[in-house]
Amino acid sequence: MPETKVIYADDEEMKDAVREAAALLRAGETVGLPTETVYGLAADAFNPDAVAKVFSAKERPSFDPLIVHIASRGDLKRVAVVPDDILETVNKLTSAFWPGPLTLILPKHADVPDLVTSGLPTVAVRQSAHPIFRAVNKELGNPIAAPSANRFGSISPTSASAVVKELGGKIPLVVDGGACSEGVESTIISIEPREGKKPVFRLHRAGPITKEQLQDFGKVEKVKSISESAPQAPGQLASHYAPRTPLILLEDISSFQPEEGKKYGLIAYRGEDDSDYVNLHDWEQVESLSPGSGKLAEAAIRLFFVMRLMDEAGLDYIIAEPVSETGLGVAIMDRLRRAAAK
Structure with missing residues (x-):
């Protein structure tokens, strides 16, 4: 692959950057895109061959599932099947925190390839608040699978230059949208309904949406046992986000x-x-x-x-x-x- 191209997506060039990024995604390529949390390595979530390139570029094990990003709340039905007993809770959470750094683990729609979810019956999904990512998502017309744009287990990138240091020469394009506004990856929860009571939110990964914010909608409990060989959500491995220096x-x-x-x-x-x-x-x-x-x-x-x-x-x-x-x-x-x- 030739040298990775970087496009600076300022106000004047944003439309061109969005079109070029979406065209590459449509052609089954991967692209580094800014989100409000960290930079993501994007692929068309409905294209298994493109998703395989994400795992290959990151050297990410196939048992570690990816987060799927949707362009609008209305697209949730394309990637997830929300059970009736948590529908009201999902609506409240998405109204409060989407677009934004909250990822929900929900039963997956049959159209989502198993590679995206690492064979799990659930899918991790969110709607990014970053204007560039949202514009590319909308232009593509499909959900986007996008883990952090770095080598697996290493420090997550919060700038375009960090993406190039991590994946330069492995991906065709990085869209430079400046520094990320949050700096740490999204909060990840799953929802357990309780009859007559507020639901329980299982906190799989702490992030910008805090426990205190979530407690307005349900009881928050941290997931205590995590399988290193079969994680139930992205970003679950004990060793992660690590520099080369001890x-x-x-x-x-x-x-x-x-x-x-x-x-x-x-x-x-x-x-x-x-x-x-x-x-x-x-x-x-x-x-x-x-x-x-x-x-x-x-x-x-x-x-x-x-x-x-x-x-x-x-x-x-x-x-x-x-x-x-x-x-x-x-x-x-x-x-x-x-x-x-x-």
Whole structure:
């Protein structure tokens, strides 16, 4: 395959970029597209040969299912069969959070290829809020299967340049829509109805839609047991989102015992000079998730960008400071723990 082309989709060039991306998808190719969460590697979800190219480019195991993106809420019926006992709940959730970073696991429609769902009877589906992704979705006229546009298990890309570093030469096109506004992948839930009570939401992956937001609509319970060989939802493997450089999540600051002659870098939360973590060691490099302010939303947006900076810094180890596990902090800590599990 020739060198990967990058199109800058500013206001004037957006229509041309959308048409070119949709034409490639229609021809059975894969395209890197921006979403509000991270950049996705897109393929026509109804074309098994195109979906196979996604798995091949990412070196993703076929047992790990993909998320299907729809252009409008009305397209949900094309990819899922919503049971009557959760229909009202699905309508409430999609009205509140779509388009946006909430993925629902629902019984799949027969038209969705088994490769997309890794043979599961369910499909993970959402509607992206990113204007470029939505425009391509609409122009194509079919749902789009799109996991993150990176090599399997590595750091998710939040910029077009990161996609090129990960998959350059493996895919024909990346549409550059700037930096992603959320920075971490979508929240994934499944729904269990309860007669006479609010439903239970099984939280398969924490993300931008927080537990606190979901609790207005049902009871949220984290999925405790995850099969490494047969995950029930995308993004479930224990080791994921990982840099090549070993990452250690330092939840107990007193346990840090650096090796002589090794280079350590710190991913700090605020990065303030008087921080216990900043002053713990003579770090080779310090990068902050939310410089000075300690805002979880900013930390989420910068997380993968900072991880990638540190991975390219020539360190022996990356040390990560934990953040508070409230709101978006749950998703941030989820990604850090998986990155550290490599």
